[in-house]
Amino acid sequence: MTTATHDSHPNESRPSDGAPLLTVRDLSVYFPITRGLLFDRVVGHVKAVDGVDLTIARGSTYGLVGESGCGKSTLGRAILQLVPPTSGSVRFDGVELTTLGAQPLRAMRRRMQMIFQDPMSSLDPRQNIESILTEGLSAHGIGASRAERRDIIARTLDAVGLPQWALSRYPHEFSGGQRQRIGIARALVLGPELIVADEPVSALDVSIQAQVLNLLDELQATLGLTYLVIAHDLAAVRHIADVVGVMYLGTLVEEAASDDLYAQPLHPYTRALMSAVPVPDPEVEDRRERILLAGDLPSPANPPAGCRFHTRCPWVQPTRCRDERPQLVEHRPGHRVACHFVEDIASGRLQPRQREVELVRPVADTADVAVGPDVLV
Amino acid sequence: MSVLSPGRKVEKLDRLAELAAASADGRGVSLWREAARRLRRNPSAIAGAVILGIFVLIAAIGPFFVPYGPTETIGVANGEVRPAAGIIPGPSAEHWLGYDHLGRDEFSRMVVGARQTLLVGVVATLIGMTVGCLIGGIAGAAHGLGGRWGRRVDTVLMRIVDMMLALPSLLLAISIAALLGPSLATVMIAVGAIAVPIFARLLRGSMIAQANAEYVLAATALGVRKRRIALGHILPNSLAPVLVQMTLTLATAIIEAAALSFLGLGNPDPSTPEWGKMLSDAQRYLEISPGLAIYPAIAIIITAFGFTLLGEAMREALDPKLRA
């Protein structure tokens, strides 16, 4: 399919010169922890996202990686204002989203869409595919006539590789990979400019993941889409992202062009993360240098002071690491790292060493503690 | 990166794979249809439906075929029934279930009574379900979609419902009777009122659970209006437990209505037969003619049983875990 999904595609009228489509500044999302029988007292905050700066250029793909609890999903939702940010700014094509009223925000959603991780739970099981795809069009008044809407839907189905007879079917009649395509079609049918993909392939079988990744690739090329791909699978992200950001406990610890990051990871956490990813090649597996981290991820309700990674960092130093939070600074062109000792570690002057294991309690350990995200509608 | 005409390439590979797969024609099978299919195969459902079918049939057309009118006091007129002397004839060739204490044909009264009893049960349940679902639906939608203010609305509504629950149902019924005077409507309203909190909490809980589902978030992300999300997404997916509860409430409503009639809160007019009232009237004559109490009691039990069977079968059929 070489033409856009429908006539008035916004991307065709804008210059794709790599100007930033999305700018995030100092974004934080704190969830209150409440405790109490009758009246909820706020006893603390889960700092899911704690001051993130990033920029995504139009037409590019930004990959956000990290393990569970690092806040990447929350960041993705906060950017789309599906979770209200506690502070910070999100500018989409020049428009500040955090202060937008309910109605303008709703209208803006046409231009920024989301693909979810679990295609089964993100599709209403009682809606057939035609209804799923039409809903977005009706919500925004796209398509002057029924025939026009049907045309848009038909072309979208084509674009994601679903057959036309899928329209009368229900989600549970499809396989996982097909359901994910339906999710993609639902996002595409509005003609968005930005798509936030939250773990788009992790719920799929290995051999299907490649299908969907390729599809996303091709759609970007033909439609000029901008992606924010959130994933924990480093290898998959490497494959499709132009710029990759690594998150740990709510902050970005490293950000670089995809090739640069994988060629020379500078942050200790990134290095540990990459060395932990299994590679389907016995010789590589035997030879590789493993950096094993001790213990668990600290609780986001009680993050370590100073550098958040200092409790597990193999290169931790007695100065600065425990009390001073490192800023994300550009150490190489286009390569930002949040660490106090980047050059020393990279040059090998500082050597890694063993750490003691610190046990961490999961967040919801104590009784009658409620952590509830507010969904902003 | 990639080449043009991706859609075609992708389509071709998928088509190739679809060789051994499902049919390309035919309509989709919605979850309701699947549930209906499961229901049809369930023996409990069939049994329940048969029982209920029989009763509904009796209620609908029975009265046209009864041998005697339900209010004709034949037995007294021809002297066969003398309750004061302790004589109430039981089943015989002309009167299959015998006479009642006023000389009326018990069998005819039972058949005609079916209509009244079922009516009471159905109307009471409808009252309870409508009011309860209205309250619960608003509370649930407000909580799930309304943000801070929505949650406050929900709290207020639920406290009202809690107060209704705190009142003993009997007390509630008697109060309503005191207000409205004993009548059929009173019984219906009273039984309905007892059911309101049940439906309210049920629907509210179900809707809150669905409001947290990811497809609701997806609809929000799509830009769908809140009202459409509530009515088009959350509500349909929250109905299953309500439907099951409806059948179970029908069963208990009939029994509760009978109890209230038994206590004298129902229709004081003795002419229209109703099983609960018949049970109530029969208590004075238990020694002379126990059948007068047994027949309505068994009829009530079997009807309630039919609803319960159907309700349990519906619960199984609508169970989301059994989805493909």
Added chain:
Amino acid sequence: MSLSTSDSATWVGATSAGARGANRGSRSGAPLLEVTDLSVTFTPREAPAVAAVDGVSFTVDEGEVVGLVGESGCGKSVTSLAIMGLLPRRGVQVGGRAVFAGQDLLTLGDAALRDIRGREIAMIFQDPLSSLNPVVPIGVQVAEVLVRHRKLDRAQARRESAELLERVGIPDPQRRLREYPHQLSGGMRQRALIAMAVACQPRLLIADEPTTALDVTIQAQTLDLLKDLVRSSGTALIMITHDLGVVAGMCDTVNVLYAGRVVETAERVPLFANPYHPYTVGLLGSIPRLDRARGDRLTPIPGSVRDQLPWPEGCAFAPRCDRRTDACIGRPPQLTRVVVPPRTHRCVNPVVPAPATLEEVS
């Protein structure tokens, strides 16, 4: 390398690749576990029978690490449950043989199986939270295994439990004994499960997707732990997973399953260097890799697992295979055995490399 708390801490260095061969020297002639033609058919009410496992055969030698690899629906988990006798009795038909140390496990009664489970063969499952009893403290659960199989008294069992927890790298084990599963993180829970599994020093350990639910860095720790435990105690390990990267790092022999049958078996280096079966080739080609250049296109396998022919009608993989020939449909392909190097594949049109490469591998 001895196991103590400090080993669970960070360390940097090459994994002991050379030590891999050391354990295999202890192999005697007869395999520890020999599974022949295992089949498991589910017969639900009001639905057609499903052959989840349809003639799976593989062997496990003493101290060997064998991988069962495949995607969802290939039957790998059901295979392990069948071997352990953990499938329900009603609605399930199990056929074939699973001979463990001379006994056919599939013919044993409940009592005999209970004796073997935990003591001779142990199993680790994917989700540690649902495998542990949430209302019983960890210490009690570990001790239970010891009391049951090694007949220790409670005080001894407590002491050993603490030692076991320490061995698997759980810090402050004395305190942990009294805690409940939900008070530990996912990685620690999995370690506790591993502790329970190795408590009686079983001869065979079956790990069913033990790290799938864990984060990557925790996964690396856990796999490392498993590797060390297995190597130091000479326990054989069946590793069930869908992750070929995990297999490449851990297994000696790999069996690839598809639609309930083994379609390829080989030692790990030859398998990854020269896969024969088109499914294996497709799988390897479709995985994004950390060490490959970004420009490399992924070549996915078209269609999905649902698009399969029943085995009696031909090759189950045929609808998705780009090397399909007429011979593939009509009769099911048989296993072809290659002697040097020792490997098998179930395909009539495999991707066979030129003879020159074959020589290198052998």
